[in-house]
Each structure stands twice: as C-alpha cells, then as structure tokens.
Amino acid sequence: MTTRRQPDRLFRRPTWTETQFVTKALRTETVGGAILLVAAVAALLWANSPWRDAYAALRDLRVGYEPWHLDLTLGQWAADGLLAIFFFVAGLELKREFLVGDLRTPAKAAVPVIAAAAGVAVPALFFTLTVLAAGGGSEALRGWAIPTATDIAFALAVLAVIGSHLPSGLRSFLLTLAVVDDLIAITIIAIFYTSGLDVPALLLALVPLGLFAFLVQRRIVIVWVLLPLAFATWTLVHASGIHATVAGVLLGLVVPVKARASVPHMSTLSAETDVAERLEHRLRPLSAGFAVPVFAFFASGVTIIGGGIGEALRDPVAIGIVIALVLGKLVGVLGSTFVMARFTRAELDDDLSWSDIVGLSLLTGIGFTVSLLVGELAFGPGSERDAHAKIAVIVASVLAAVLASAVLRRRNAVHRRIHLADQLDDDADGVPDAFQDRPGVDRSHGPDTTG
Template sequence: MPLRTVFQALTPGGERNLADTLRGERTGGILLLAGAVIGLILANGPTSEWFEELKYTYLGVGELQLTVEHWAADGLLAIFFFVVGLELTREIQVGELRRMRTAIVPMVGAVGGMAVPALIYVAINASAGNGDLSGWAIPTATDIAFAIAVLGLVAPNLPLSVRAFLLTLAVVDDLLAIIVIAVFYSDGVTFTWLALSILGVALFAVLVRTPAMKSRWLSVVLIPLAFASWFAMYEAGVHATIAGVLLGLVVPARASKGDTDDGHDSVAERLEHRWRPISAGVAVPIFALFTAGVTIEGGLIADAVSDPVVWGVMLGLVLGKPIGITMATWLLVRFSHASLADGVKWRDIGAVSFLAGIGFTVSLLIGSLAFGEESERTNEVVLAVLVASLVAAILGAIALRVTGAKDATQPSGQAATPSE
C-alpha cells in the first residue's frame, strides 16, 4: 500500500514530511495515546450510542464479514505486527540479537519480565473465588512504541546503550508475546488453512528476494499475497496478526550487492521505512481508538475494584515487570559470565524496567482474546491496562529523570558492574 494511497490529498513534499514525522518514536506514542483518549471520549459522551453502533457495524466481502472493531484488531493490527516482524528480522540478522553475548542479558530480562507478572496474576486469581486464570498473559506484554516514546520524551540524553537495552528487551518481549498468542489464544486450528497461509508466506519470501523487488509492479503481487496469507491464517483459527509477523520475519535484512535503494541497504529496511508511517499513523491509533473506547460507569469502576483479574493485570504490569526484569538480569550477571553492555548501569536497568510495564497495544489485544470482545470483564481489563500503563509511564519518567542526569555525565564507554 503506497503512502500516496493513504495520504491521497497531499503533495509529494507534504507526503514525505508527514511520513518522516510519523516514523518518529515520539509521534507514534503521541498518536497511540491520542487514539485511546479519543476512544474514551466518544464512548462516554453524547456520541456513545453512535460509537457503539460503529464498533459493531459489519464490513467485508462475501463470507468475510467482520465488525469494525474486529477489523481494527485482526486487520489493521496485522500491519503493526508486520513492522514488528521487520524489526525482529533486522535484530536477528544484523542487530543485537545476532550475537548471543550482547543479546543474552536483555533476552533473559525479557523472560523475567514476562514470568513474574504472569505469576503475580496467577497468584492473585488462584487465591480469589471469582478469579479467572485465562488472562494470565495480559500483564506480560510491553508496548514498544509507547515505551520508546516515553524514553525519548523524558530522557533523550541517556546513553544509546540504555536505549538499545530497552529496545532489545521489548523486541524479545514482543516475540514471546506472539508465541503466547499463537499457542494459547488461538481457536481450534484448521491445518489445511494453516498450510495455505504458510505456503503464502513462503511464496512471499521468494518474491521479496527477487531483483524485481525494486519495481513498483511487484507491490501489486505482494500486497494481495500478504492479504491472502492473512486470510488463510484467520480461517485456520490462529490469530490473524501472526501472519503479519511471519511475513515480516521472512524479509531479508542483509544487504545484497547493488541492493541500496533510496539510502536503504536492505529490503527489510526499505519495507519498514514505507510501512512504519502507516502502522504508527493509521493502524495502531485506530486500534487504540476502538479497543480503549469503553464506557466508564460507576458500576464498571466498582466491579473493577473488586475484580482479582484487574488487580492481577495492574500489579503484574506496574510491579511484576520491573521486579522480573531487574531480578532476572541481576541473577544472570551474578551467576554467569554475562555482563551489562558498556554504558548501562544498574540504576538505568531499574529505571527503564518501569517503562516495560506499559502494556497497552498487545495487552489490550490479549485481553480481548482471553475474555471476548463484548465481555464486561474485557472492559474492566481495558480500564486496568490503561491505568497500569499510565502509572508505569509516570514511574518510569520519574526514575529516568532522576538517573538521566547522572548517566549523561558518565563516559559512554564506561562499563557497568553488578555493584553499581
């Protein structure tokens, strides 16, 4: 989908400027927050009935009829996951994840940051009479766009190694969350459709490596093929966004001879450059608009306060994330030969681990999968994720403000030790 298709009324220069702006991390986080706020306003103002009707309006072609809300979660969010897949393949092939020595610390931190929130959620709900264990994965996710946006807003002078730690942590977190969605939150799998989806992804992988990739006409083939793979994944009973991730993962991230195009050295880099503005400027804000747009009434708040699911989600994100990340990282460094990257200090680990509690996009998605889009408990989960993400962002911002000035005065090449 060329940018001109999305931003049709713009001049070429205006289109380039807008696309560059949407690629900025701060812009993506602001638009994500704006989408959620607008959704809450529409769902709780005089437009509430109209907004409710819009959410459950069916759109589609032939037998593929989904509600607008469903299209936002399964359709548009697949674009977001495609960009995540491109980030993952770049990190695996040419980035931090290609070297186990540098990747192991944030990788283990990500595992701890998922395990402890899940354990907190399970402990709270297992001990409560009205608990529900099906939402255990809701507090395990980290929203890359939101977390990096907050980091850039409140602590732009932190060493690049600290930003790289959070980015790698979030990327691994997303990979694990994708696996969780595929394994635990997919309906009964129809293997014929699944095989067709994988076949489409394989064909996509072949075509995207052809020299003709630079030709515009190939998009006419790749976009319908990607949609066909998405549709087959949906029909297979696996959450359709998984197709987006797989399509991103099969794109080559290493530059081939003569592959440089418009300053981008690989196909993955070019595709990420093209699709990130659509993901950040259209797909994710619309998803946030419809998913976060719940009607907040006194009854909902009262039910949420007494619901162990809500407390499991909130405590898992706000406390479980920083505890899990910091503890797992410390244990690894303490009992192995692993070490923190140059410029990363323990106070930085503690500060950025709070930002990992910003679950938002993926947490909201898992919540809708765990309890159903029209469930009252899903509305409570939305409220819990919004509050917890806001609290995590505030705590992270405060911690980064406190540590940022100290980190900025340290030489970038100074190594950290466990005693710091």
C-alpha cells in the same frame, strides 16, 4: 601467559551504525506513541460522553465478505488486520537485529532475550497467583497472558517526555526487549488463543507465503504483486482459526536482511539492498502513526463513569493485571538482569547505575496494544470482563509510567552531561569520538543507514 578475558558490558553503547538505526526507529515510535495516546484518550472521552452509543455503533459496524470469514466489525478489522502491519514490522525488526544488528552474537543477545522471557513469565506467574488468591476461578485465569507484553510506542513516548538523554545502549535494549516481547506474545496468541484450527486453510496459506518469500528473497519488490500475496496469506491464516496477526510476523520473517552474491535479472533491487530495512522504512510510519492508534481507538473505549472503574478494580482479573504489569515486570526484567550481572562475566556499563535499570524495568510495565488484544481474545470483545481488563491495563500502564518517570528523572541530568561529552567529534569524520574509543568498532566510515 594467558590474557585475562574482559567482562562483557550490560547495556553498553552500540555501534554507530546500530545507533543510527535505533535512533530513526525510536523517533518514529515516539511520535507514534503520542498519536496513540491521543487516540486512546479520544476513545475514552467519547465512550464516556452522552454520545457513547454512536461510538459503540461505529466500533461494531460490520464490513466484509462472509464466505472468506471476513464479515468483521471495524473493531475486529483493526485488531486482526491493522495489527498485522504492526507485527509485520516487529518481524522485520527481530530478524534484522539477530542477523545483522548488534544482537547477532549470542553474548549480546542473551541479556535482552532473557530479560524479555522473564518479563513475560514473571508477570504471568504474578497474575495467576493473584487471581487464585482472590478467588477468581478458572475463567479468570484465561487472562494470564494480558500483562506479559510491553507497549514500545507508549514507553518511548514516556521517555521523550521525561528526557531524551538516556544512554543509547539502554534505549536499544528497551527496543530489542519489546520486539522479543512481542514475538513471545504473538506465539502465545497462536498457541493458547486459537479456538479452532482449520488445517486445510492453514496449509493453503503456505502457498502465497511461499510466493511472497520467493519474490522478496530475489529482490523482486513490486507492491502490486506483493500486496495481494500478503493479503491472501493474512486471509487464509485468519480463516484457519489462528489469529491473523501471526501472518504479519511470518511475512516479516521471510524478508531478507543480508546481501546476496547475485540477483536474477528480473530483480527490482540490487544484491546489496537491505530489503527488510527498505520495507520497514516505508511501513513503520504506517504502523506507528495509523495502524496501532486506530486499534487503540476502537479497543480502549470503555465506560468508566457511574462507578465503572471501581467495579472493574474489584475484579480479580483487574487486580492481577495491575500487580503483574507494575510489580511482575519490575521483578522479571530487573531480577533477570541482576542475575546475569551477578553470576556471569557481564558487568553494568560504567555510564549506568542500577537505578537506571529499575526505571527501565518499571517502564516495561506499560502494556497497552498487545495487552488489549489478548484481553479481547481471552474474554471476548465487549464482554464485562474484557472491559474490566481494559480499565486495568490503562490504570497499570499509567501507574508504571508515573513510577518510571519518578525514577529516571533523577538520572536525566547526569546522562545529559554524558550525552554532551559523547557528541564531540574532534577529528570531524562524521562519527562521534565516543563510538571510536571502543575496540572492535569500524572507524573506516561515517553514518551508515543501510543496516
């Protein structure tokens, strides 16, 4: 007699350990999203005020050393340097999720990875078809990757406003999808937006990267040693012609997340220490609270007064971005999730309805940080078309946020009741009973923040 295999649940509640980790991450990103919003609004107000020339002068102020290809404007330092911190944290998140997180098994990883891939491919297709239909020309097509990224900080800030009672599985899915989305985006940047390649500089970058990996793998975490190696890696990658943020991802991916049997005597951390979690704990607030908002401040200051917004939204590039972010993301994420539920053993979790997935899919249309970066790479910082692209990204992100809020608010009351029931801990062991009722959950300990 054979036992019938139980169907996999889409967006099921993660383990208690993973929920604790995701909750901490989301709290930081939500606060970061609020700061990001303030920075973007401040830049828009300044760029459309009588003092707009002062804003442009600050953004274009050059600081650096030319022989190292580091004679950059403050805007470029924010895009190339500060965003490297953002992508370093993204690299840490990605490695942790796939090696020790809830996505270490292919069955759990398949849905967010496929949804992220579809959420990149479908918007790119929508953008391309729209630009071609509007007669945008080959130069306009350079912006095909602008609407492919989801801004997790803005998306989570919207969730914080419309209600904090969405299921943890749904929130974990959004975080994972955004991380994979960022990895795909940085891969696109490295492959398609590299103007020229200096092979010797790229090969030299492997030396400090290798030393960085050697030290962190042996739990030798000394800031004054690792920081110069990270900066050297970033500098050489930047000099090679590949966008410098790629260095951030590479550095993040070499950091260990698993325990070792033993460590050398010179190690500063124990063999059991999750180095990735330790570094992420220190750098995530810097990334979400400073690096990304500063980039947003210098990237989103576009002039919209005097008919600027009307002119921008007549540009085929801007039309393509709005359609791709709002409709393309919806079709890509929702469609791929529906296909997984329809043609595999996966089923939607009992706590969810498809309206939740529609709202989540609309939320992924909030593209900001990486979208603005790709726009600058595609059309050149300060160009007219780059300004049009930035306006379109802002308009599309606001529209996606409004539509997602309208959909998700209707479910918020239902999830609030579910949330209150899930918090019951009748046996007082520190783990909500809802997390103990699922098979395969470790009931032997309470909250674990080591990852």
